[in-house]
Amino acid sequence: MQPRVLFASVILGCVMPLAPAAADASLEYAVKAAYLPKFVPFITWPDSAFDSPAAPVTICVLGADPFGGKLEQAAGGVKSGDRAVTVRHLAGPDPSAACQMIFLGPGDPAVAEGTLDAMKGKPVVTVTDSGLKAHGVISFLIEANHVRFDIDDAAAAQDGLAVSSKLLGLAHAVKQRGQP
């Protein structure tokens, strides 16, 4: 992996220029909806995270759905290995729900923080929306009108997750494993 690539910033402006975020929140969430299933092939879960070898990867959305069905649309065509990608909406924190990735929306920051604490050490990729103070394994951010993401590889390692270096290379910032 070339160093320049590692430090490269992700720019999506060409295809999806974002006008003032507030004015076009639906476009911002369309991009995020497209991203979420695409993270899946770059992440390796431990076998214990699934009921069976063919079980799908489930993306859970906690609280209100900001995507308006676009997430289901994006996840429909994605396959990671033999696994399909499904979407599940959770009204509130549900420790019994079998999620491999959980999206914490811009709702109540306290719920988000509580969920993050609850998921610590579990093989679940936590994705926090931009605007939230707390950060999951992956956290969206808006930079120069473009949707980008940070990756906390140290947290991923604690959770037993492996994130592909290719994805790390595209991230805005990476918290390397082994660092406090």
Next chain:
Amino acid sequence: MRRRGWIPSVIGALTAAAILLAAGVLMAVYQEQLYSNQQAKSVREQAQILAASASAAILFDDRKAAQEYVDALRVNPELQAAAIYGGDGHLIAGFARGTRLPALLTSAGSGSGAGYIDIAVPASQNGAHAGIVLLRALTEPAERRYARYAGLILLVTMGALVIAVLSFAQAQLSRRAQQLASVNTRLHEEMEERRKTEEALRQSHKMEAIGQLSGGIAHDFNNLIMIVKGNLRLLKRKLGDETQGSAGYIASADEALDRAANLTQRILAFSRRQPLMPQRVNLSTLAQGLSELVRHSVGERVEITMRLHGSWSTLCDLNQMENVILNLAINARDAMPDGGRLVVETRDVTVTEPPPDVESQSFVPGDYASLAVIDTGMGMPEDVRQRAVDPFFTTKPLGKGTGLGLSMTFGFVRQSGGYLVIESKPGKGTAVTILMPRDPETA
């Protein structure tokens, strides 16, 4: 005989050349195939590496990162173009040097154009389709490849031609060597021929010189004998009846003179100076007439066979010829002290080659009446045979022969225009053949 002997070797060389040429062409084709396969393989591997590393950039539509991946391939001068296409087929990133990239690419595969090959491979991450990576690699222009192979083929052809020329030269050389060998053999034969001729000539000259010398002496001697003989006759007449017992001395001297005259006569015969009275003689008739006398001369222990097949006549002195036949018969008898077989043979022969020991310059080809006296006696070694006609050469005990018999025969035969041939081998017997020229007026 072997003039065309070089053809197979040259054909062989040309065949070898053709095989070499064919092998060269096959090798070139094979190398060409191998080269393009290897190039395609190498380009495909580069495309797969690019596809694997750029999958995240494609999936997240990160054009800058994708362009950096693509630009890393610019260092390869073989690549004319490299491009990354997204999942929906649109161009995300790429570069092109002197060529145009397709704006849309939806399927992987490979293709080729003038001087380039296209390799397109799918990019995916963990089974999720991301997009397509296209590499366009320059191929060596056909003319340059063919020029390279043409050089190779030229070398091979020249090598083959050299082989052909060498084998041709080799064939020529061996032909020349064979010619030389045969010429050498002929030269040796001619040298041997010449040696024999020289020997015959030398012998002839020797006989000539001896003949002249002895003939001259014998001639004068004969005159002296005649004078003595005449005076002896006068003395006898003068004494008349009053010889008073000296008649015995006169008779004894007269007898000795006769013998001396006889001897000089023989020498004259050998030196071809005797007066001859040629007449037509048929050798078969002559031999038939002499058969009783011959039988009487050789005795009962020798069996005589007459094979008188000759019909041609010859011109010669009849009395001398009779002497010759008797002489030869007596020689044959002396060669067979314990008895044996004597053959007297006459034939008509046409001679085209000089007989043995006859020098070619003095030989006249033509028809000859031949008479041969053949015995089964002790024969002669070669050195004796060669000296057999030398005057006063004899192998008989002292007092038994004069050494003039064969010399006389030789002189007479030569004086009559004929040839004397002596063939002999120790223990096998001797054949003495007289060839007399055919009298042209006889039928």
